Amino acid sequence: xxxxxxxxxxxxSRRGFLQGTLLGTLSLAxxxxxxxxxxxxxxxxxxxxxxxxxxxxxxxxGGTVSDPLVFVSIGADGTVTIVAHRAEMGTGVRxxxxxxxxxxMEANWDRVKVVQAEANETRYxxxxxxxxxxxxxxxxxxxxxxxxxxxxxxxxxxxxWAVPVGEVRAQRHEVVHLPTGxxxxxxxxxxxxxxxxxxxxxxxxxxxxxxxxxxxxxxxxMVDLEAIGKGQATYGMDVRLPGMVYAVVARPPVVGGKxxxxxxxxxLAIPGVLKVVEIPPFSGAPAFQPLGGVAVVARNTWAAMxxxxxxxxxxxxxxxxxYDSAAYRGTLExxxxxxxxxxxxxxxxxxxxxxxAEAQRYAAEYYVPHxxxxxxxxxxxxxxxSGKSAEVWTSIQNPVAAQTAVAKRLKLEPKDVRVNVLxxxxxxxxxxxxxxxxxxxxxxxxMPGTPVKLVWTREDDIHHDYLHTVSVERLEAVxxxxxxxxxxxxxxxxxxxxxxxxxxxKGQQLFESGMSAINMPYRIPNVRVETAEVxxxxxxxxxxxxxxxxxxxxxxxxxxxxxxxxxxxxxxFALDLIGPARKIDPRTMADTWNYTESPERYPYDTxxxxxxxEAAARGAxxxxxLPRGHGLGLAFCYSFMSYTATVVEVAVNDxxxxxxxxxxMAMDCGPQINPxxxxxxxxxxxxxxxxxxxxxxxSFEKGRVKQSNFHDYEVLRHHASPRVIRTHLVNGSHDTPxxxxxxxxxxxxxPALCNAIFAATGKRIRSLPVRTxx
Amino acid sequence: MARLxxxxxxxxxxxxxxxxxxxxxxxxxxxTGTKFGCGMALCGACTVHMxxxxxxxxxxxxxxxxxxxxxxxxxxxxxxxxxxxxxxxxENNVAQCGYCQAGQIMxxxxxxxxxxxxxxxxxxEAMSGNICRCGTYPRIRAAIKQAAGDLAKGGK
Numbered sequence: 003x004x005x006x007x008x009x010x011x012x013x014x015s016r017r018g019f020l021q022g023t024l025l026g027t028l029s030l031a032x033x034x035x036x037x038x039x040x041x042x043x044x045x046x047x048x049x050x051x052x053x054x055x056x057x058x059x060x061x062x063x064g065g066t067v068s069d070p071l072v073f074v075s076i077g078a079d080g081t082v083t084i085v086a087h088r089a090e091m092g093t094g095v096r097x098x099x100x101x102x103x104x105x106x107m108e109a110n111w112d113r114v115k116v117v118q119a120e121a122n123e124t125r126y127x128x129x130x131x132x133x134x135x136x137x138x139x140x141x142x143x144x145x146x147x148x149x150x151x152x153x154x155x156x157x158x159x160x161x162x163w164a165v166p167v168g169e170v171r172a173q174r175h176e177v178v179h180l181p182t183g184x185x186x187x188x189x190x191x192x193x194x195x196x197x198x199x200x201x202x203x204x205x206x207x208x209x210x211x212x213x214x215x216x217x218x219x220x221x222x223x224m225v226d227l228e229a230i231g232k233g234q235a236t237y238g239m240d241v242r243l244p245g246m247v248y249a250v251v252a253r254p255p256v257v258g259g260k261x262x263x264x265x266x267x268x269x270l271a272i273p274g275v276l277k278v279v280e281i282p283p284f285s286g287a288p289a290f291q292p293l294g295g296v297a298v299v300a301r302n303t304w305a306a307m308x309x310x311x312x313x314x315x316x317x318x319x320x321x322x323x324x325y326d327s328a329a330y331r332g333t334l335e336x337x338x339x340x341x342x343x344x345x346x347x348x349x350x351x352x353x354x355x356x357x358x359a360e361a362q363r364y365a366a367e368y369y370v371p372h373x374x375x376x377x378x379x380x381x382x383x384x385x386x387x388s389g390k391s392a393e394v395w396t397s398i399q400n401p402v403a404a405q406t407a408v409a410k411r412l413k414l415e416p417k418d419v420r421v422n423v424l425x426x427x428x429x430x431x432x433x434x435x436x437x438x439x440x441x442x443x444x445x446x447x448x449m450p451g452t453p454v455k456l457v458w459t460r461e462d463d464i465h466h467d468y469l470h471t472v473s474v475e476r477l478e479a480v481x482x483x484x485x486x487x488x489x490x491x492x493x494x495x496x497x498x499x500x501x502x503x504x505x506x507x508k509g510q511q512l513f514e515s516g517m518s519a520i521n522m523p524y525r526i527p528n529v530r531v532e533t534a535e536v537x538x539x540x541x542x543x544x545x546x547x548x549x550x551x552x553x554x555x556x557x558x559x560x561x562x563x564x565x566x567x568x569x570x571x572x573x574x575f576a577l578d579l580i581g582p583a584r585k586i587d588p589r590t591m592a593d594t595w596n597y598t599e600s601p602e603r604y605p606y607d608t609x610x611x612x613x614x615x616e617a618a619a620r621g622a623x624x625x626x627x628l629p630r631g632h633g634l635g636l637a638f639c640y641s642f643m644s645y646t647a648t649v650v651e652v653a654v655n656d657x658x659x660x661x662x663x664x665x666x667m668a669m670d671c672g673p674q675i676n677p678x679x680x681x682x683x684x685x686x687x688x689x690x691x692x693x694x695x696x697x698x699x700x701s702f703e704k705g706r707v708k709q710s711n712f713h714d715y716e717v718l719r720h721h722a723s724p725r726v727i728r729t730h731l732v733n734g735s736h737d738t739p740x741x742x743x744x745x746x747x748x749x750x751x752x753p754a755l756c757n758a759i760f761a762a763t764g765k766r767i768r769s770l771p772v773r774t775x776x
Numbered sequence: 777m778a779r780l781x782x783x784x785x786x787x788x789x790x791x792x793x794x795x796x797x798x799x800x801x802x803x804x805x806x807x808t809g810t811k812f813g814c815g816m817a818l819c820g821a822c823t824v825h826m827x828x829x830x831x832x833x834x835x836x837x838x839x840x841x842x843x844x845x846x847x848x849x850x851x852x853x854x855x856x857x858x859x860x861x862x863x864x865x866x867e868n869n870v871a872q873c874g875y876c877q878a879g880q881i882m883x884x885x886x887x888x889x890x891x892x893x894x895x896x897x898x899x900x901e902a903m904s905g906n907i908c909r910c911g912t913y914p915r916i917r918a919a920i921k922q923a924a925g926d927l928a929k930g931g932k
Contacts, residue, residue: 092873092910223869230874231862233809233849237875240808248803273792302803303812304795378813378821378875378909427811427875428909460814678869682912686872689911712818712907721900723913 059139064123080189087126091429094679106148121401121421134742158194238397256705274305325539334474342532349528373470379427431544468543475556485568497538518553558753583609617668622649635758642742691751783851793839820906872910
């Protein structure tokens with residue numbers, strides 16, 4: 003492995019707040035959750051009501067830790083080492099959270115070194131980088147870490163000078179005695195500071211926002227930025243260990259299938275091929291279990307691929323052999339057209355519909371296909387099994403899930419499985435699941451002492467992803483004489499992520515409905531939200547912004563359609579529906595999930611929603627006269643405790659080809675820690691949203707994914723990318739609690755695009771991907 | 777046995793001649809800056825230069841590279857255009873996850889060598905073979921323009 007300090011995990015035996023000081027006893031505990039259901043949101047959707055409800059970070063395995071002795075060490079040379087305990091997949095969190103610590107402790111960023119934590123939630127707090135939670139849950143713990151470290155340095159300096167601590171102040175990597183101007187640099191104070199008691203939470207003096215040096219200032223670039231540009235950053239794919247061998251796996255082409263017969267002679271005859279190892283098929287619900295199949299191990303990746311191509315396998319396709327996405331669309335449509343399970347009800351929308359005249363009724367159905375994450379780095383993991391322990395090197399969003407899976411597989415204690423976290427070449431939710439690490443553990447178990455790097459090819463990634471669900475959303479409204487809806491029915495028919503964990507689970511769970519279906523804030527007297535019970539025939543997983551994608555696509559197009567029907571400006575119509583600025587308790591919308599956050603701390607704030615709509619509209623100069631063939635479309639969304647609105651400008655030519663001219667995206671995510679990285683997420687979210695809206699689709703035939711690589715699973719490329727993406731950050735007050743950043747930019751993009759296409763052409767597109775306008 | 781002129785150094789590797797250059801670089805020579813993304817010349821993550829022109833290492837047999845000058849991301853710093861592009865990449869904070877950026881930089885460097893002041897269409901043509909799933913395209917475009925400007929002003 004390349005000797006690269008930037009990705010080395012901290013060495014626990016040597017680390018200390020200062021050199022020579024050993025940290026408290028390291029106690030490892032198995033997470034309360036096993037490998038199955040390790041994702042908190044699943045479990046909590048139906049949490050039992052007896053226990054006092056925990057919210058936010060407190061509801062996550064490991065909770066939060068804000069002990070400076072865990073996160074900060076200072077060398078005698080003044081180098082401040084800060085642990086990044088969350089994995090980096092491109093959001094910048096490996097920079098932003100350590101930067102928060104540095105700011106609060108008055109460390110100079112150019113004297114800071116960031117080290118990546120290994121998997122250990124007992125020590126560091128929750129490490130599952132998913133759900134746009136990193137800053138949301140760890141802003142305040144990291145501020146407390148920094149403040150505590152600063153106060154310990156100040157206490158040490160005051161003791162050295164024998165002066166009251168009120169007379170000293172930490173600033174810019176040194177402590178100053180204010181009356182005399184004497185100074186002591188951090189390096190000289192490190193040993194004494196370590197002997198100071200860690201200040202109790204109640205005695206911490208956090209900075210006021212006007213004192214921030216880095217938070218919100220855009221003075222800090224990503225720690226890996228230069229290494230990335232030089233090809234020196236180390237991703238999971240880049241791990242190299244002495245004696246390492248390489249593996250690829252032939253997996254059943256259909257989920258739930260298995261190998262009936264395997265002939266490996268030809269594979270073993272390929273030069274460089276060392277071994278074949280059977281991966282057992284999974285039992286019960288798929289969860290994070292490997293799909294099964296046959297691994298080919300070789301002395302390099304290419305030989306392993308050649309060996310796999312030479313395997314002769316007779317597959318039993320199993321129960322999903324008939325899965326066909328065209329036929330399944332019919333199943334979803336049929337389900338969406340009959341009553342489903344009611345998850346929210348006010349008034350009586352069905353009765354009002356039945357009583358209404360045909361001319362008052364408006365209904366529409368929207369389709370979003372399966373999507374693959376297709377992170378540029380396919381899944382990859384390296385595992386070495388040595389006697390009673392194992393070591394893992396991988397790029398994963400949830401390192402503890404990998405630790406748990408490997409420990410279970412190898413019948414080891416989790417503490418005996420060390421998981422080193424490398425940079426992720428994208429994740430988008432795919433790399434929350436440790437199935438690929440488990441596969442590597444199975445192969446490594448068959449080759450004790452030998453490190454095995456198990457690589458997924460792009461074809462593996464597209465064929466065997468945990469796909470975004472496929473959905474038909476049906477919306478119905480009875481429209482009053484003023485054009486306003488008197489009823490709102492939203493019925494969602496989509497296989498649930500719950501089917502990953504419970505065999506045969508049907509119907510979306512609350513955490514899915516809670517993403518832009520149930521929490522509909524419009525002032526409409528009769529509201530009903532339903533989910534239809536449909537079966538899953540593929541592995542359904544989290545894809546950046548999850549169920550918000552189909553729900554917001556449908557609801558945001560539907561509002562535009564209602565506005566058009568009423569002959570009103572879409573933006574004004576939407577603002578009228580939203581109504582005045584107010585804070586809505588999500589429980590009054592039957593949303594008891596609320597992204598696991600407290601309903602008091604995180605109400606649905608329609609004022610903040612209105613503000614982002616206005617900001618995006620202003621940015622795009624909503625209402626301006628446009629050239630022929632151009633159109634502006636608006637959409638907005640509240641997700642992951644952040645408010646987003648997007649205006650897309652398109653140009654559609656006579657051939658129906660869509661060009662995205664510009665995107666305006668506004669977001670209110672509460673306090674802005676690293677605005678430049680927030681804008682990067684907004685730009686990237688716009689492009690990922692346009693990818694799924696314009697070109698991406700996974701479809702099935704005979705149980706098999708039809709697409710295989712980027713020629714048929716198309717994603718947005720340079721030439722199709724908008725030249726102009728204007729980002730508008732709204733609010734930013736540290737008085738509001740932090741919201742998510744990674745996912746919220748995605749959901750409003752597809753509906754804004756389709757609303758823009760309608761504005762440009764009069765053609766309403768309700769089925770993704772758009773490709774061209776017929 | 778193939779003999780590569782790799783970033784100005786001669787490297788001999790003993791692999792079957794049909795082995796893609798990508799896997800020779802990564803697995804045999806330990807040069808992991810060149811990335812695997814698709815294996816079919818569809819994503820550009822493995823872009824390197826052969827005699828100055830961009831090629832996809834994932835579909836280039838090592839025998840076809842034998843005797844040619846190969847430049848990878850690890851060697852691009854030796855070059856004035858390469859340095860200007862890398863600097864512009866940093867100053868524009870282009871990368872998100874960063875995995876595709878080595879390939880993006882290699883494509884951008886060869887674009888600017890052939891076309892010092894590219895227009896929008898030329899940028900599209902040179903860069904559309906390089907996928908970025910994080911969506912850094914607008915910043916890549918800005919960085920290319922900045923590097924072109926810096927080079928025109930005589931930056932080194």
